[in-house]
Amino acid sequence: MVLKAELHCHVEGAASPRLVEKKAAKYGADVSAIIQGGKFVWHDFTSFLHAYDQASMLFRTEEDYADLAEDYLLSLSRQDAIYSELFISTDHAISAGLDPRAYIEGLAEGMRRAKAATGIEGRLIATGLRHKGPEAVMAAARYIVENPHPLVTGFGMAGDERMHNPKDFSAAFELARDAGLGITVHAGELSGWKSVSDALDALKPSRIGHGVRAIENPDLVRRLADEQILLECCPGSNIALSVYGDFAAHPFANLARAGVPMTLNSDDPPYFHTDLAQEYEIAATYFGYDDEMLKAVTHTALKAAFVDEATRTALLERLYPDKTVRVADELFAGSLSSS
Ligand code: ADE
Numbered sequence: 001m002v003l004k005a006e007l008h009c010h011v012e013g014a015a016s017p018r019l020v021e022k023k024a025a026k027y028g029a030d031v032s033a034i035i036q037g038g039k040f041v042w043h044d045f046t047s048f049l050h051a052y053d054q055a056s057m058l059f060r061t062e063e064d065y066a067d068l069a070e071d072y073l074l075s076l077s078r079q080d081a082i083y084s085e086l087f088i089s090t091d092h093a094i095s096a097g098l099d100p101r102a103y104i105e106g107l108a109e110g111m112r113r114a115k116a117a118t119g120i121e122g123r124l125i126a127t128g129l130r131h132k133g134p135e136a137v138m139a140a141a142r143y144i145v146e147n148p149h150p151l152v153t154g155f156g157m158a159g160d161e162r163m164h165n166p167k168d169f170s171a172a173f174e175l176a177r178d179a180g181l182g183i184t185v186h187a188g189e190l191s192g193w194k195s196v197s198d199a200l201d202a203l204k205p206s207r208i209g210h211g212v213r214a215i216e217n218p219d220l221v222r223r224l225a226d227e228q229i230l231l232e233c234c235p236g237s238n239i240a241l242s243v244y245g246d247f248a249a250h251p252f253a254n255l256a257r258a259g260v261p262m263t264l265n266s267d268d269p270p271y272f273h274t275d276l277a278q279e280y281e282i283a284a285t286y287f288g289y290d291d292e293m294l295k296a297v298t299h300t301a302l303k304a305a306f307v308d309e310a311t312r313t314a315l316l317e318r319l320y321p322d323k324t325v326r327v328a329d330e331l332f333a334g335s336l337s338s339s
């Protein structure tokens, strides 16, 4: 059993079809266009985003979001995860008629319940939606900066990467960074390597969501390794969205061998028929990762997590119960140089 940590999962995208159907029954809504045979239906990125938006409209109260966070974190804990960062979207809350304050309080309550039941630790990353444009992303950043919450420790951007230019969002990211939030941004998923380097130049993230298309430019791969920019990699999502044809063609192992810090994540698990345990399993089956290498992936995630140092140390102590964190770090460095 390998302990796991997840840095990249969208809370709206973590809602299981079963939970969405339960909320649909509560609100008398028809979800037959987006759930069939107990599975979400979509056929490309645009229709995926549509199904995701429709499902999220059924989470309308603080308690709906407490249920969602609790349900997902309990399922992660059953997969031996000890840490979770969830992307949240105040835009989705507002579209569903929910005050962002109630949205965040609901999520925090669900996280408290799951932590009390299992010990799983978690943080939230506020996101703006790229396809909604610079003003909407600035509004999302401004909201979270003006309404800080101890569990919201990062800011990022999701949505359709094919729209707009990273520099259009510089002011929003600067505001978030100046407020002390950790910075991540989706890039190099639907668009190629240039999207990653433009995002690095304009938005200065310490982590990139996906980023796998960086493999198309060796100089950029070297830059990611030199600057130790972590990739929140989601292999199952990449195959489901046809970024790569199959796992054999996926660049995870090559990026890791080049020294880029790599993590495993589920993105929107029920939409992509995956979960965190399956992502670790994919790495074992297709990328040749043994348990020690998988544990190093968890270590990489914890080192880059948007948490205070006391929490990070406590999490690393859970990962290495019989070693000091200093010795664990040395072992980790050794496992990287020998791989
Ligand atoms: N929002 C939810 N999932 C996403 C993905 N895979 N890419 C961009 N935005 C998203």
Ligand code: ZN
Pocket (backbone or CB within 6 Å): 008, 010, 158, 186, 209, 267
């Ligand atoms: Zn994502």
